[in-house]
Amino acid sequence: MTPRTPGWVLGVDSGGSGLRFVLVRLYGDATVREIAATAADAPVRTGAGGIDADHLLALLRPAVEAAMADTGADRLSAAAIGAAGMASLGTALRERLPAALHTAFGVPPGRLALAADAVTAYVGALGMRPGAVVAAGTGMVAIGTGLGDSGWLRADGWGHLLGDCGGGAWIGRCGLEAAMRAHDGREGGSSPLLARVKAVFGPPAELPGKLYPRNDRAAVLASFAPEVARCADADPVAADILRTAARHILQAAAAVRRDHGGEVALTGGLFRMGEPLLAPLRHQAKKYLPGVRLTAPEGDPLHGAVRIAEELAGGALPLPVDPALLTLH
Amino acid sequence: MTPRTPGWVLGVDSGGSGLRFVLVRLYGDATVREIAATAADAPVRTGAGGIDADHLLALLRPAVEAAMADTGADRLSAAAIGAAGMASLGTALRERLPAALHTAFGVPPGRLALAADAVTAYVGALGMRPGAVVAAGTGMVAIGTGLGDSGWLRADGWGHLLGDCGGGAWIGRCGLEAAMRAHDGREGGSSPLLARVKAVFGPPAELPGKLYPRNDRAAVLASFAPEVARCADADPVAADILRTAARHILQAAAAVRRDHGGEVALTGGLFRMGEPLLAPLRHQAKKYLPGVRLTAPEGDPLHGAVRIAEELAGGALPLPVDPALLTLH
Structure with missing residues (x-):
């Protein structure tokens, strides 16, 4: 892991069962998990324009603000949001979330990651090691990378009418x-x-x-x-x-x-x-x-989102960026 | 075919591509196809209560009334309506159509048939012979009968998530x-x-x-x-x-x-x-x-609906009745 400065980071997982987040405090090499909370028990809405950015913000913002007030966090050093559907339905999120989160939580430019749930699943499972991960629940997707500038390879994850074979x-x-x-x-x-x-x-x-x-x-x-x-x-x-x-x-x-x-x-x-x-x-x-x-995986996709935020707080993310799978803002 | 009295009969096919009907005149052994018309180019609505009987009536009634006026038909001796979804979603049709059609078109009691599209496809393909028919378009269903009181056997037709295998x-x-x-x-x-x-x-x-x-x-x-x-x-x-x-x-x-x-x-x-x-x-x-x-089939499901109405006008339908597939009213 790259060296880190003290501060607070946020990891978010938006999936079929709801919207969950973890707020952690970094002390040099140590990470203290301060608050893990559920912002919603139902999925963020998806409309004709893709995942509804306003709905996600309306659910996430007050819950994170309350958690920050509870722990005394005044601003975030980095944040990572993993969302189901980010790759194909994430246009509105990429357009609207960055400005809102920079303003609301003081996330510095370049320290906000928006990731497909396949990427947070990957990092949750393997951390920052190269390899491949199969993430399967209702659906099924496989994703792999050699890190650095090797890019991501993805297979299936096309939904129940076009694939998700074996899910x-x-x-x-x-x-x-x-x-x-x-x-x-x-x-x-x-x-x-x-x-x-x-x-x-x-x-x-x-x-x-x-x-x-x-x-x-x-x-x-x-x-x-x-x-x-x-x-x-x-x-x-x-x-x-x-x-x-x-x-x-x-x-x-x-x-x-x-x-x-x-x-x-x-x-x-x-x-x-x-x-x-x-x-x-x-x-x-x-x-x-x-x-x-x-x-077996080290942790779940929420763990992966936190891990991405920690790396960003340290200043360098060893994962390939990708317009559909992982963007920095 | 059973002996018939002169008169007018109506056959209707309600399917995925719309609502079509044929009005025919019977002269003893001869059948004259007077009018074949399309009452709607879109499917009849289906709601939480199944196929919408009011919507079907609103589309069908004025079109049939106009056709009857054109041909000088004052009442119908028999009618048969085949509908996609009749077996699983036809409750409202069976409750509401008979009284409406008896009143609107003078169909005598016992001379109105409501049939699953599989049954009209069967009769369209084989007429009143025993056998088996596979009806396949977007979906796929097989249906067979030995006529009389032998009942119907049906296989598949469960829709694109549960079967319709090979459709x-x-x-x-x-x-x-x-x-x-x-x-x-x-x-x-x-x-x-x-x-x-x-x-x-x-x-x-x-x-x-x-x-x-x-x-x-x-x-x-x-x-x-x-x-x-x-x-x-x-x-x-x-x-x-x-x-x-x-x-x-x-x-x-x-x-x-x-x-x-x-x-x-x-x-x-x-x-x-x-x-x-x-x-x-x-x-x-x-x-x-x-x-x-x-x-190859003799004719299509609309042809089958007309054929059922013709048999009913003659007084006896050699097909098995069935609460889901074929009811007389």
Whole structure:
């Protein structure tokens, strides 16, 4: 880590489950985590213009101001905001947040980072080491870098209709499809998964009416992924879904590896599924990621945002900047 | 066909592309198609309560009244309305349409049929013969019956997130996923499909922002299916997508066949794709539908609705009634 001056830094994670932040105090080499707080339990709004910068500010600013007042922080030496959708829907954030945060919290120019959640996931998992990270929850994205000016490589993360192959919504959708096949008497169906559909959602024929009108369809699909894991031990259809999910995950990791060392970290809620997914990941890693160690993450994306802010406070960020993935302001 | 009395009958098809109807005059054994008209070019609205009966009536009633005035029809001997979503979203239609149509057009009690679009597709394709029909466009559903009191068997038709396997949205989604794999450098990608994505949608990284905010996402996915067909001759990934689609279609047909004779009709816009899909269908039919002839449909779902109304005017409908698929009022 680069040398640092004392001061306060802010890390923010804006994701599907809400808006969280951590305020830390730096003393030379030590970091003291002073306050970790939730600014909102629901996601920041997204409209036709992308992520709503005013909504994010309205949620974040009073909560951070209160935290700074509590701890006696008068200004921030650096801040990093990681947001889901930053890469494709972050235009308004990049246009409006910098001036607002410089004014509100005294963040000096060049010490504010706006990052895609894939980048904060990467840093949360690997810190400032080169390598590759797979971040998987409802979705799935792989990201890798050799640091410095090597740039970022990204694979998948295209959402539940274009990819996110092997993520929670993907696994859940495959499980629901196999259940409906069994319901219809089509080949390739799974009776155990059909039984789980009945237990979780009720009559299978009513499932379309429950799913399609909702706005959080990907989350509904992902909610069935643990049921697939639960069935995998005894049901070959469920086991095959997870084996295929593991293959997709490993293929995405392979696409972002270049020659960034022998480590791929697996981060995100999907991997809490445990052995039903981890076993086929380990088994097929020999084929798709020869010579690579699959590792657990050091921390989560919020931890990654704080880590980026700490580096910025020290004056130098060893990560590649990128117009979609990581910008400094 | 059962003997018929002279009179006027109405057939209606309510689908994704709009609301169409045909008014025909019966003379003993002859049927004269008097007026075929479009009542609306956009689909009937669907709300939290299902298909909006008031909206359908507001579109249909003045158009049919004008057609009846033009032809001198004073009342209808029978009517049949086929609607997409009738099975899962047709509660309001079944509650509100019968009284309105009896009053407005003088349809006698018992001579109004409300049918799922799968049933009108079936009758349009096979008439009153037993058998099985696959109806495929954006979606895909298979339906079969032995007539009389044998009931209906239905397979798939669960929509683009739960099935419709092998339909237009399914094929398009697989094609887009293969394109994004090539974009990322993941295994299993298709460069020809990636080139088509660039030509049709522009920069691949901007595709999520163009797709997810739309309400007609399944139609957007399906719009890419012809590109998959176009690539299938030279691209093994595209060919494999269509081979798998054909397998799903045949498996759905097999699930609804029981022993309903040796014919499965393929109806709907998907099959206009031609040889890229029809060749793998014929090739795999030997395995999944041994002894079965795949046939072209006699007519479309609107033709099927008229045919149902004609049978009702004769006093007896040889099709099984079913609370979700076909009700008489």
